[in-house]
Amino acid sequence: MTATTRTAAPAPAVLVLEDGRTFRGQAYGARGETVGEAVFSTGMTGYQETLTDPSYHRQLVVMTAPHIGNTGVNDEDPESRRIWVAGYVVRDPARRHSNWRARRSLEDELAAQGVVGISGVDTRALTRHLRERGAMRAGIFSGEAVADSATLLARVRSAPQMSGADLSPEVATTEPYVVPAIGEKRLTVAAIDLGIKGMTPHRMAERGIEVHVLPVTATLDEIYAVAPDGVFFSNGPGDPATADHPVALMRGVLERGTPLFGICFGNQILGRALGFGTFKLKYGHRGINQPVKDLTTGKVEVTAHNHGFAVDAPLDAVTDTPYGRVEVSHVCLNDDVVEGLRLLDRPAFSVQYHPEAAAGPHDAAYLFDRFVSLMEGQRA
């Protein structure tokens, strides 16, 4: 067990929203200035997985759970090599962490990675504001960066918008790498890294899949050079409307009829590849407690989400596309947002949420088995 108590005097910090609303608090993590899109996550646990999910690149994440940092930071739970959130907003950070796996405190980790945060914020009021007005740009300023409100507001309003942002190239691997199958190798998958979380190839490896993770710039020839039984498109940050290369790549895979699975950004890419549009949700879905209904079985799953955009497809109709018929397979019970697509004439499907469950409930693990069945079915 490790436990540390911070004694440094708290420095004032301020969170400024693009519409002018301001919250005062204390500096948390690194001191300085950061801007991004303010979004909230309703996860009660799993802050390490949230912080290190590359899909949070350029976002200031507000935790609705009031007490954050209780279990410190360990070396096992990160989903990638670094923290990606652009800023972190909490109400009441743990003054003392305690867990058998903890290596250091969350605040020390944020400071070590240069992540500017703010604590002491009324995160309930902030979340209600974002729900009513929608996700918007914001900035956190502490230490030397605190200035008069007009100056800070101008900094926030000059930050880039999330709509139109092409961010996969900023987070994804530039070199291919292989995640070996655990136990006997049964299948090979080419996974396009749009900002992949580490648990995703691990879930495939657990099922005897050797995963070749390829850069977002990969070509169709590079995909087929690994002789894949299936092709996977990952989660990732930014606006799916900008992801033209992955859409073209996916169309190539659909044309060949190779089994295909997409998660989150991958679901939006499949939507676009089939001819649907994507749009920005008012405030998105983020957290590990979102109810989704599988329309093919009628079962409800509790699932992990992190998306600000969604596919614009009809919920109760089968749509004809150049790649055959497609139906919406999953829907979010909170707001009827499309949470999954399934082709009826080709071995391809995707979900908008996170069956890899890091963090999150494991209700949706069956989707990896469905991918395995599609690949094995194609082989037989």
Ligand SMILES: NC(=O)CC[C@H](N)C(=O)O
């Ligand atoms: N986790 C993801 O893949 C997110 C996809 C996309 N960036 C969105 O916000 O909707």
